[in-house]
Amino acid sequence: MIPNKKKYSVFAGAKSQTGIAAKDRCPEIEDELIDDVNWLELIRRQKEDSDFDGFFPIWNSNQGYIKKVELDKTIFEYEIASKIKIIDMWPQPILFYASYYENIQNKEKSVISVIVARLQCSHWLEQEGKIGNFQGEESTKIAVEKYLENPGEYHTVLCTKDQVDAYNLKILKSDVQNKINYTTFVRSTKGKNNGNSKPEKFALFSLTLPTSVENTSAALANLIDELVNESNSLEFIPKISFVINLGEDKDGILVEVDNSQMNQYETLFSTLDDIESESNIEFIGTVGTLEKSFISEVFQSQYVHLPKNELFIKYIAPDAPDDKIPNEKRAVFYAIPGFNLFVHGYGESIISSVVSRYLQAIYLKIESGKFSTSNKLQKNTFIAIKGQLDKNRDFSSIDFFQI
Known part of the structure; x- marks a missing residue:
């Protein structure tokens, strides 16, 4: 942990899809500056913290309504929206890698990943006969951690390239997401020390x-x-x-x-x-x-x-x-x-x-x-x-x- 450095609240952490999007968008944000937060904590910080600076998704082209973002209670609710400032909003392609550990790959078992991967990777899962044999978790981070506890209990884990590299996983197949798979991310801030130093157009x-x-x-x-x-x-x-x-x-x-x-x-x-x-x-x-x-x-x-x-x-x-x-x-x-x-x-x-x-x-x-x-x-x-x-x-x- 870097002392006296600003921290960023990022859903599911530095190596998640949101973390990758945040780092791609803001290269100055290093892994050590990212706080790994779940949905409940992300929403709590956005509502209550005076110095909030966070990244989260509001839409994906495959998964349907992202209910847990609670837009109805944040940017579309006056008391909260009046205190929030979105300083960035952008589209990002989302990539998934079907991965496994060493030589362990049980073809009869389920695929594990973040729950939304079932829709975002539905075409590949259907081809593999795994659409009905899928275990969904809150994030790719949690999915990888559960997979590594007992790799033999799973077929593969669908995760990010950062997670493949971080956990020394092998790639069975790259880019298993559906052809059109984009997410709209926002960066939202509160507090006088937050904000964008670049021109606001x-x-x-x-x-x-x-x-x-x-x-x-x-x-x-x-x-x-x-x-x-x-x-x-x-x-x-x-x-x-x-x-x-x-x-x-x-x-x-x-x-x-x-x-x-x-x-x-x-x-x-x-x-x-x-x-x-x-x-x-x-x-x-x-x-x-x-x-x-x-x-x-x-x-x-x-x-x-x-x-x-x-x-x-x-x-x-x-x-x-x-x-x-x-x-x-x-x-x-x-x-x-x-x-x-x-x-x-x-x-x-x-x-x-x-x-x-x-x-x-x-x-x-x-x-x-x-x-x-x-x-x-x-x-x-x-x-x-x-x-x-x-x-x-x-x-x-x-x-x-x-x-």
């Missing part, structure tokens, strides 16, 4: 509003119309980047806004939250200031599986062979590169509602001449929407290429 706003699980709520439609109509150009439209259903009657959203417009939209959100506005929108607060746009990072570097020749793209998490994920808990993303829209979260109907309303609002602004298409991709996207509308489609039934 984007603000992250948290709001809640009536749910769109079944149908697009009037509150969501009006909010997106306001976001688009308040903007002077296509490039500077505030973007909803994350959506989650918080219960039977409420959804939570994160909105990414260029920092130069932060005050303008804080005022707008506060106005919508006014009791006399009847918008049914609650402005939780400005929960983050980011150096890099999460949406731009998605398009620029991380999501290599996005087809380059498609204008409208969607992804819906598959079911494991014997699991049925409820619609409102299913991991989904929609991407429209031409309009720099990337909306991810949980529930196809909710996210589809967000995207179709954005397409409608943006299309009408371009058609009226209030927005111009400044590049070929923007123009082609507009033309493609017009072509589908001319075929008597509406904005909610535009064809998306599903990956």
